[in-house]
Amino acid sequence: MIKAGIDIGSRTTKIILLKDNKTIYRRISATGWKPGETAEKIYNDSFIETGIKKSEIAKITLTGYGRVMINFADEVLTEITCHARGAFFEDSRIRTVIDIGGQDSKVIRIDPGGFVEDFAMNDRCAAGTGKFLEFLAHTLNINVSEFGSLSLESVSPEVISSMCTVFAESEIVSLLAEGAETSDLVAGIHSAISKRISGLVDSVGFEDKVALTGGVALNPGIRNNLEELLNTKIIIPENPEFIGALGAALS
Amino acid sequence: MKTELNDIVYKDPFPARIGCTEWHNLFGNIPDEFIDHYRYYRHCGKNEWNTYLYPPTTFLIYGSRYLRKLKFDNSLASLRLWGFMMNESERLFRAKQSGMKIIANMGDLGAIPPLIFSFKDTIPFYPDCYWWTPFLNESTVLFEEAERLGIGEDCCFVRAALGAYSKLAYFPEPDLGIVATGASCNDMNSVMQSINRLDFNMHWFEIPHRRDPGIYDSDLKNNERDLHRMDYQPHLKTFVIEEMHNLISRLEEVTGQKYEPDALVGTIKKINKLRGLVYEIRDIAFSAVLCPIPALELMNLEFITLSAYSDLDEAIDIAQHLKDTVRERVKNGKGISDNDAARVIWITPPADPILLNYLEDLGGRLVGTEFVINQSLRLLDSNPDPLVSLSDGLLNASLIGTTRSRTKLILRQIEKYDAEGIIISNIFASSHCSFETTLIKEFIRENYNIPILSFDVVAPGKKIQQSQILNRMTAFIETIKEKKRS
Numbered sequence: 001m002i003k004a005g006i007d008i009g010s011r012t013t014k015i016i017l018l019k020d021n022k023t024i025y026r027r028i029s030a031t032g033w034k035p036g037e038t039a040e041k042i043y044n045d046s047f048i049e050t051g052i053k054k055s056e057i058a059k060i061t062l063t064g065y066g067r068v069m070i071n072f073a074d075e076v077l078t079e080i081t082c083h084a085r086g087a088f089f090e091d092s093r094i095r096t097v098i099d100i101g102g103q104d105s106k107v108i109r110i111d112p113g114g115f116v117e118d119f120a121m122n123d124r125c126a127a128g129t130g131k132f133l134e135f136l137a138h139t140l141n142i143n144v145s146e147f148g149s150l151s152l153e154s155v156s157p158e159v160i161s162s163m164c165t166v167f168a169e170s171e172i173v174s175l176l177a178e179g180a181e182t183s184d185l186v187a188g189i190h191s192a193i194s195k196r197i198s199g200l201v202d203s204v205g206f207e208d209k210v211a212l213t214g215g216v217a218l219n220p221g222i223r224n225n226l227e228e229l230l231n232t233k234i235i236i237p238e239n240p241e242f243i244g245a246l247g248a249a250l251s
Numbered sequence: 252m253k254t255e256l257n258d259i260v261y262k263d264p265f266p267a268r269i270g271c272t273e274w275h276n277l278f279g280n281i282p283d284e285f286i287d288h289y290r291y292y293r294h295c296g297k298n299e300w301n302t303y304l305y306p307p308t309t310f311l312i313y314g315s316r317y318l319r320k321l322k323f324d325n326s327l328a329s330l331r332l333w334g335f336m337m338n339e340s341e342r343l344f345r346a347k348q349s350g351m352k353i354i355a356n357m358g359d360l361g362a363i364p365p366l367i368f369s370f371k372d373t374i375p376f377y378p379d380c381y382w383w384t385p386f387l388n389e390s391t392v393l394f395e396e397a398e399r400l401g402i403g404e405d406c407c408f409v410r411a412a413l414g415a416y417s418k419l420a421y422f423p424e425p426d427l428g429i430v431a432t433g434a435s436c437n438d439m440n441s442v443m444q445s446i447n448r449l450d451f452n453m454h455w456f457e458i459p460h461r462r463d464p465g466i467y468d469s470d471l472k473n474n475e476r477d478l479h480r481m482d483y484q485p486h487l488k489t490f491v492i493e494e495m496h497n498l499i500s501r502l503e504e505v506t507g508q509k510y511e512p513d514a515l516v517g518t519i520k521k522i523n524k525l526r527g528l529v530y531e532i533r534d535i536a537f538s539a540v541l542c543p544i545p546a547l548e549l550m551n552l553e554f555i556t557l558s559a560y561s562d563l564d565e566a567i568d569i570a571q572h573l574k575d576t577v578r579e580r581v582k583n584g585k586g587i588s589d590n591d592a593a594r595v596i597w598i599t600p601p602a603d604p605i606l607l608n609y610l611e612d613l614g615g616r617l618v619g620t621e622f623v624i625n626q627s628l629r630l631l632d633s634n635p636d637p638l639v640s641l642s643d644g645l646l647n648a649s650l651i652g653t654t655r656s657r658t659k660l661i662l663r664q665i666e667k668y669d670a671e672g673i674i675i676s677n678i679f680a681s682s683h684c685s686f687e688t689t690l691i692k693e694f695i696r697e698n699y700n701i702p703i704l705s706f707d708v709v710a711p712g713k714k715i716q717q718s719q720i721l722n723r724m725t726a727f728i729e730t731i732k733e734k735k736r737s
Contacts, residue, residue: 065722080726081733104719115737116730118702121723203689205696 001058004046005249006039006073007082007242008066011102011130012215013038014245015046017057021089021250025050026242035066043072061248065103075251080108080119082247087211088114089250090237095207098197098226098234099244100216102130107200109207120203122196130216132165136189139169140182147186151221154187161192168192187221194225201230211235213243252579254327254572259284261327263576266585268322268545268611271307277325278306289331291342291562295349303338304330310337315387317711322608324548324587328572335569336551339376339560340421346374346561347423352506355422356558357412357446358431358439359456361627362645364558365522366495367429369515370506375558376422378446379439381415382408386603386711393418394710402445407438407681408602408710416446427505428453429498434460434651437682454501456494458645459487461652478530478663479629481656483646491642515637521563523630528570529556530628535577537618537668541586543577546607546617550600553620556627592616593731594671596664598691599623599684601676602708609721610674613728619664621657625649654687658694665699672731674724675705702730 002024007014009031017025027049029042039062047054062073063082079099087097088110097108108119122129137144151157158180162168172185201210210232216222217240227234237243252263259282269277281304290301307318315337323333347353352373356363364375385393385408393414397403400417402410415421430443432455447453461483499510529552536544544552552573559566580586588611596619601607610617626647631640649657664670673695677684684707692703704727706720 078722078726078729081729111734111737113737115733116702116726117700117734119726119730121719203692 002052002056003249003251004043004057004060005082005245005247005251006043006060006062006064006070007079007244007248008035008039008062008064008070009079009102009244010065011134012241013042013064013066014242015042016242016245016249017046017050017052018246018249023246025052026239026245028241031066036069039066039070040072059251061251063244063248077248077251079244080106080116082244082251083213084108084110084116084247085114085250086243086245086247087213087237089246090243091209091211091235093209094211094235096201096204096210098201098210098212099214100130100193100197100212100222101214102134105129105197105200107197107204109204118204120200122200130214132168132193133189133216133219135165136168136172139172140185142182142186148190148219148221148223150183151187151190152224153183154181156181156184157187157191158184159191160185160188190219190221190225194222194229197226198229206230208232209235211237213237213240215241217241252326252328252576254285256282256284256288261285263326266543266580266587267325268587268608269325270322271311271319274306274323274325274330275308278330281327281330285327289334289565291335291338291565292346292349293564300345303334303342305334305338306330307333307337314390316389317387317604321547321605322545322612324545326573326576328569328576329544329548331569331572332548332551332555335562335565336555336560342561343374343376343422352426353423354502354505355416355425355428357428357443358435359429359458359645360624360648360650361557362641362648363429363456363498365518365631365641365644366498366515367502368522368559368563369511369518370502370508371514373502373506373508374561376561377558378412378416378422378428379409380554380557381421382411382602383604384415384421385411389711391711397442397445400445400449402442404710405680406441407678407684409438409678409681410442413442413445416451417449424451426452427501429456430454431456431458433457434648436650438680452505454498456498457490458494458648458651459490461487461646461648461656477629478667479625479647479660481626481647481649481652481659483652487646488639488642491645492638495638495641512637515641518563519631519633519637519640521567522559525559525563525567525570526556526628526630528567528574529553530630532570532574532577533628535574535581537664539581539586541581541584541590542588542592542616543580543586544573545587546597546610547604548573549617550604550607550620550622553622553624553628554600557624587611588616589614591732591735593728593735594618594669595731596620596661596668596670596673597622598661598673598675599678602678603711603717605717606676606708606720606724609724610728613725614732615672615724615728618668618670619661621649621661621664623650625660650683654690655694657687658691661691661695662698665695665701670701671735672701672727673703674727675703677705677707679707679709702727702734
């Protein structure tokens with residue numbers, strides 16, 4: 001039996017095809033301005049690339065912020081449920097999932113059966129999200145994919161006190177004018193986000209083991225900061241950006 | 252539910268939540284005799300102006316545009332409640348025209364209106380409640396007016412009351428404003444001080460902080476007495492009675508009448524009738540297998556206990572009608588929720604009413620509230636001195652004590668109504684929400700391992716952010732349901 005899970009995030013759309021709970025196909029694509037069309041394309045492309053027929057798909061489950069824009073799903077679930085399910089499937093020791101998404105960040109506490117016990121999300125703005133990193137990377141004229149490794153080169157991280165994206169940018173511009181090292185600024189940005197995330201972890205109640213999912217999980221700077229703040233080793237699942245889609249496909 | 256009036260019968264359709272247009276169409280089936288019968292200020296006789304049974308579209312036309320986005324219960328009793336509530340502005344102007352005295356109450360949350368009602372032709376109302384107006388009107392006019400007067404976005408939505416006071420477009424100039432100081436919330440205090448600067452006739456009423464009562468603090472979680480009762484240090488009552496006497500002098504001056512303890516005893520009986528009905532409706536609704544009445548109507552009903560929407564007799568009649576409706580629905584196994592609806596307690600009233608609609612849209616139901624007016628849900632004691640009863644009522648207020656005591660109200664409801672989740676809708680920029688939410692979560696978690704969702708409700712017109720709340724509520728209900736299945 002083949003099942004499809006599609007995670008339509010604010011920045012990227014991911015698809016996973018599972019056959020007997022084993023991933024047989026995965027693809028990621030920029031969501032762009034037309035999430036519905038992107039999801040449909042990525043879904044149709046999967047048949048071209050795998051040779052699987054649509055009729056072979058037993059169930060399609062959608063998640064992510066764009067999930068309500070599509071009408072071909074059998075089930076629609078929130079990212080909270082899907083990230084918990086996907087992370088727990090990858091490692092059943094996991095009790096806390098941190099997902100730093102493009103538009104929001106979430107911390108999910110899961111019970112020993114893999115069900116969501118509680119969750120918290122960032123309050124109301126880009127603070128503590130992937131978008132915050134992306135925006136500030138742009139300010140510093142650095143590719144966001146290099147951000148994590150650059151932060152590791154920092155000798156003396158700067159303190160970025162503003163979590164408002166616009167104010168943080170002003171702060172960074174001022175620090176640059178004062179001659180701050182780029183790597184120290186980047187490390188400061190990572191530290192600011194991580195502190196915010198650790199606050200969210202506290203609000204749902206920390207429980208080991210902790211997994212970091214979503215694209216930001218590939219950033220070693222964030223991982224290191226969170227490990228330090230939470231005083232625990234963080235598990236990064238294989239292909240962390242696909243965990244939401246995996247959870248959807250598992251439903 | 253069949254409602255009979257002089258041999259004319261109106262039968263409610265199968266219980267459902269319907270939109271504005273559907274109510275408009277359904278309204279056509281309601282016999283004229285009913286429209287003619289339901290009147291506010293009945294003591295004024297049958298006038299061309301005192302009917303209030305209208306479909307929500309009526310109030311939409313008069314400015315409450317948000318109503319077109321809401322879902323309403325389809326019973327006649329609920330329509331009465333909506334019409335009565337939405338008609339309060341008009342009612343206050345009519346009261347003034349008819350020579351009644353209008354007394355504005357702010358910050359006391361239900362403690363003082365019984366005293367005001369005991370004076371003949373004198374009615375209380377709450378400018379605080381105009382905080383819903385910007386949402387219902389999809390307009391920021393009242394906020395802009397408040398900002399012009401010095402209270403901006405760093406104060407909670409209750410600043411709309413300042414705008415409403417300044418414009419006097421939603422209520423006539425009150426003969427007296429009673430404003431609570433002391434243990435009332437900081438935002439409300441700053442709003443009231445700004446209103447005071449506008450040169451209205453005001454009386455400051457001091458509410459003492461209910462300190463941790465120590466030896467008087469029994470284990471309220473398992474307390475069998477009553478769901479909404481708080482314990483306090485007895486000497487506080489003496490202070491409040493003194494404040495009541497000061498207020499009485501001022502009310503005598505404004506109304507030209509003498510305070511009559513017997514009249515107050517009579518009013519307390521009526522207030523208790525209303526509170527008793529509301530308590531029973533909530534208890535029936537929260538205990539029933541299928542929820543017989545939507546969360547939004549339950550909130551409107553709860554707020555009727557504050558000042559009876561400035562007409563006590565009609566408020567009692569409406570509450571009785573609603574109780575009959577709810578009881579009938581439960582008896583017939585009918586309701587507006589699913590069998591497996593997630594049982595949720597809601598803390599702090601949502602400034603945006605659509606959030607209560609979302610609860611049921613997503614598969615939840617209400618089984619308890621702490622809308623900061625729990626004290627108005629419990630009956631006043633029948634002490635021979637009615638001022639003692641009123642003071643006791645005031646000292647039971649949920650917001651004047653510690654967060655731990657407020658949480659006890661929530662814990663009791665979790666236990667009694669088997670709640671499966673808690674939603675805390677913070678009032679953006681509200682002083683008490685900013686520190687209380689974390690503590691409430693912590694205190695609940697000491698006792699129950701149930702999901703708690705908290706979020707800030709944003710100002711009207713910010714649809715994108717409200718949709719983020721919808722996403723969180725979806726995940727929250729999903730979580731509860733998954734947990735149930737597991």
